[in-house]
Amino acid sequence: MKLSISLLAITTAVASAAGGSVLARASNERRELGGVLICNGANAQGNCQYKKYKLDTCYNVTAPYYKNASTFAPDGDNFYCYPYMMSCGGLCMSPEGCTLGAVSFSFPNKFNLSAIGWDHYISSFECHQS
Numbered sequence: 001m002k003l004s005i006s007l008l009a010i011t012t013a014v015a016s017a018a019g020g021s022v023l024a025r026a027s028n029e030r031r032e033l034g035g036v037l038i039c040n041g042a043n044a045q046g047n048c049q050y051k052k053y054k055l056d057t058c059y060n061v062t063a064p065y066y067k068n069a070s071t072f073a074p075d076g077d078n079f080y081c082y083p084y085m086m087s088c089g090g091l092c093m094s095p096e097g098c099t100l101g102a103v104s105f106s107f108p109n110k111f112n113l114s115a116i117g118w119d120h121y122i123s124s125f126e127c128h129q130s
């Protein structure tokens with residue numbers, strides 16, 4: 001776990017050091033990334049919604065998924081999402097932060113957030129290029 005976190009930190013640092021120009025140039029294609037499957041149940045059971053979302057944009061989760069999603073599964077593209085406990089623009093009152101952290105295609109519990117106690121938390125999310 002520690003290894004993957006530091007790898008992510010390094011990847012992120014390298015990506016930011018690589019600079020904004022690459023990012024700006026490719027931003028149009030990159031905005032086509034961002035497909036996420038959200039379902040009430042684990043293993044994509046129950047009501048599901050699949051959409052493509054713009055990167056670097058906060059989306060409020062709406063009913064019936066608001067604080068009620070056990071599946072949060074990003075596509076296997078080069079992006080990750082931060083699911084948040086509060087709505088877009090909301091204040092985080094928790095000292096531990098209010099996000100599950102970076103969830104990408106390779107996130108182990110994306111098909112069962114109840115396994116990590118996050119099945120009744122997601123109120124909003126924002127995805128970023130990786």
Ligand SMILES: *[C@@H]1O[C@H](CO)[C@@H](O)[C@H](O)[C@H]1NC(C)=O
Nearest residue numbers: 040041046063064065066068
């Ligand atoms: C939560 O999800 C369940 C299905 O798992 C659904 O029946 C229920 O209506 C949802 N609740 C809300 C408040 O959206």
Ligand SMILES: *[C@@H]1O[C@H](CO)[C@@H](O)[C@H](O)[C@H]1NC(C)=O
Nearest residue numbers: 058059060087088089090124
């Ligand atoms: C998300 O919901 C909050 C709280 O209802 C609202 O203030 C905010 O404008 C919404 N933002 C978006 C992007 O929908």
Ligand SMILES: *[C@@H]1O[C@H](CO)[C@@H](O)[C@H](O)[C@H]1NC(C)=O
Nearest residue numbers: 042043111112113114115116
């Ligand atoms: C999801 O995880 C919970 C907690 O570990 C477990 O009880 C449940 O059976 C799992 N659900 C599925 C569909 O695998």
